[in-house]
Amino acid sequence: MARKTGSHSDITGPRVRAAALKLFAAHGFAAVSMRQIAAEVGVQAGALYLYTPDKQSLLFDLLRDHMQEVLDAWEAEEKPEGPVKQLETFSRFHIRFHLERPEQVFISYMELRNLEPDNFKALENMRRQYENSLEGILKQGQDEGVFDVDDTKLTTLALIAMLNGVTSWYKPDGRLSLARVEAIYSDMAGKAVRMPRWKARQRKAEAQQAAE
Amino acid sequence: MARKTGSHSDITGPRVRAAALKLFAAHGFAAVSMRQIAAEVGVQAGALYLYTPDKQSLLFDLLRDHMQEVLDAWEAEEKPEGPVKQLETFSRFHIRFHLERPEQVFISYMELRNLEPDNFKALENMRRQYENSLEGILKQGQDEGVFDVDDTKLTTLALIAMLNGVTSWYKPDGRLSLARVEAIYSDMAGKAVRMPRWKARQRKAEAQQAAE
DNA sequence: GGTTGATTTGAACGCCCGTTTAGTTAGCAT
DNA sequence: ATGCTAACTAAACGGGCGTTCAAATCAACC
Numbered sequence: 001m002a003r004k005t006g007s008h009s010d011i012t013g014p015r016v017r018a019a020a021l022k023l024f025a026a027h028g029f030a031a032v033s034m035r036q037i038a039a040e041v042g043v044q045a046g047a048l049y050l051y052t053p054d055k056q057s058l059l060f061d062l063l064r065d066h067m068q069e070v071l072d073a074w075e076a077e078e079k080p081e082g083p084v085k086q087l088e089t090f091s092r093f094h095i096r097f098h099l100e101r102p103e104q105v106f107i108s109y110m111e112l113r114n115l116e117p118d119n120f121k122a123l124e125n126m127r128r129q130y131e132n133s134l135e136g137i138l139k140q141g142q143d144e145g146v147f148d149v150d151d152t153k154l155t156t157l158a159l160i161a162m163l164n165g166v167t168s169w170y171k172p173d174g175r176l177s178l179a180r181v182e183a184i185y186s187d188m189a190g191k192a193v194r195m196p197r198w199k200a201r202q203r204k205a206e207a208q209q210a211a212e
Numbered sequence: 213m214a215r216k217t218g219s220h221s222d223i224t225g226p227r228v229r230a231a232a233l234k235l236f237a238a239h240g241f242a243a244v245s246m247r248q249i250a251a252e253v254g255v256q257a258g259a260l261y262l263y264t265p266d267k268q269s270l271l272f273d274l275l276r277d278h279m280q281e282v283l284d285a286w287e288a289e290e291k292p293e294g295p296v297k298q299l300e301t302f303s304r305f306h307i308r309f310h311l312e313r314p315e316q317v318f319i320s321y322m323e324l325r326n327l328e329p330d331n332f333k334a335l336e337n338m339r340r341q342y343e344n345s346l347e348g349i350l351k352q353g354q355d356e357g358v359f360d361v362d363d364t365k366l367t368t369l370a371l372i373a374m375l376n377g378v379t380s381w382y383k384p385d386g387r388l389s390l391a392r393v394e395a396i397y398s399d400m401a402g403k404a405v406r407m408p409r410w411k412a413r414q415r416k417a418e419a420q421q422a423a424e
Numbered sequence: 425g426g427t428t429g430a431t432t433t434g435a436a437c438g439c440c441c442g443t444t445t446a447g448t449t450a451g452c453a454t
Numbered sequence: 455a456t457g458c459t460a461a462c463t464a465a466a467c468g469g470g471c472g473t474t475c476a477a478a479t480c481a482a483c484c
Contacts, residue, residue, distance in 0.1 A: 027242075027325070028325065030239075030243035113238075113239070114240070114243070150395075150396045151388070155400065157377055158374050158397065158400060160377070161378075162377070165369055165370055165373020165374070166369075166370070166373075168373070181366070184367075184370075185370065187362070188367065189404075191403055191404050191405075191406075191408075192400045192401075192403050192404040194403075196408065
């Protein structure tokens with residue numbers, strides 16, 4: 001009893017990562033043992049070490065790959081003109097992308113503290129990169145006078161936290177469709193930062209007065 | 213070597229809970245051992261069982277006590293008149309209360325899945341009760357026409373997620389003061405749900421037209 | 425069809441886990 | 455001072471942990 005019939009690293013490798021993802025998301029990194037992961041794959045614990053140097057790398061690879069996917073996908077997303085529409089695009093993209101990968105999103109938020117310091121820093125940089133793409137939109141909107149934002153960094157974090165919240169309750173067969181949720185959240189995000197018309201008029205008036 | 217000098221259950225009991233809170237928040241429930249908690253208290257592992265029936269209860273008691281504190285504190289908070297001001301009061305209360313208890317908040321969000329089913333349900337009910345107090349404000353505002361909310365339940369969750377986000381980055385000695393953060397967040401929350409003036413005028417016009 | 429290398433087993437390593445228990449000491453009332 | 459009880463230690467229980475490794479089996483190429 002050693003090598004299994006039909007076994008191949010191209011098959012087992014992805015299955016190991018899938019099992020780890022599933023179990024980490026369900027029970028948490030610290031609560032899941034290598035033996036449980038192996039059982040999910042249908043293999044003995046020792047065999048896992050052909051596909052990962054250790055348990056920590058298994059977690060880190062999952063988190064890093066997910067963040068890279070997010071960054072690449074946003075890069076590839078078609079951006080409309082102007083910060084208002086870009087904010088809507090970002091909100092909708094974020095909701096959609098995250099709802100399609102509930103397990104990755106979950107562990108990306110819950111298991112960061114189980115990363116060793118270097119791995120943690122690497123992921124923090126990727127996350128900041130993603131946040132910067134939203135903050136860029138807010139800054140541009142502020143410069144153009146279409147957004148009324150007190151502090152772009154803080155607002156960025158607040159918006160992302162709000163959008164992330166969706167993953168904690170959304171169920172694909174629930175009361176609300178994905179399209180509806182996208183619409184409601186992007187609408188809320190827009191309203192939270194947009195310059196109110198009365199305030200825009202007031203500023204315009206002030207500017208004219210200052211010019212006289 | 214048995215009983216320590218100056219030892220008393222009134223002292224050790226709270227110290228056990230404090231150590232558990234600190235360590236659970238820092239490393240996660242599953243990653244912390246009873247021996248680590250005991251070491252933090254300055255006692256042997258066996259002694260912990262004078263203060264908790266088991267590790268699970270230690271976690272549950274922390275979470276339940278925290279949620280009860282939240283509910284009691286909001287109950288005791290002085291409520292102004294009208295949903296707009298009440299939303300601001302709620303936002304500011306939530307931010308302030310949660311920033312004063314970062315560890316409790318952290319474990320309340322991270323460790324729910326480590327609760328046994330019955331304990332989980334108990335806490336879920338308390339959390340829903342808290343959410344309902346916010347949803348009540350949103351509903352009232354919608355009835356009075358001062359809020360423009362698509363779905364009160366969803367909006368409730370979105371706002372709470374946004375407000376909770378503050379706990380993941382706020383540092384007491386950071387760039388922004390607590391008062392400033394309170395102000396920014398409550399302002400954003402208000403703008404996200406408030407009826408825009410132009411829309412209110414439009415509705416009023418529609419109502420008049422329908423009356424003729 | 426035999427050889428080689430990829431894939432996996434099964435057992436073992438030392439260590440730590442949550443919890444129980446018998447025994448020991450400190451605080452306190454009498 | 456004595457006795458009693460609350461508080462704690464030290465050791466042990468069975469079990470699971472992450473990881474390693476020699477041996478065994480299968481896939482693939484000659």
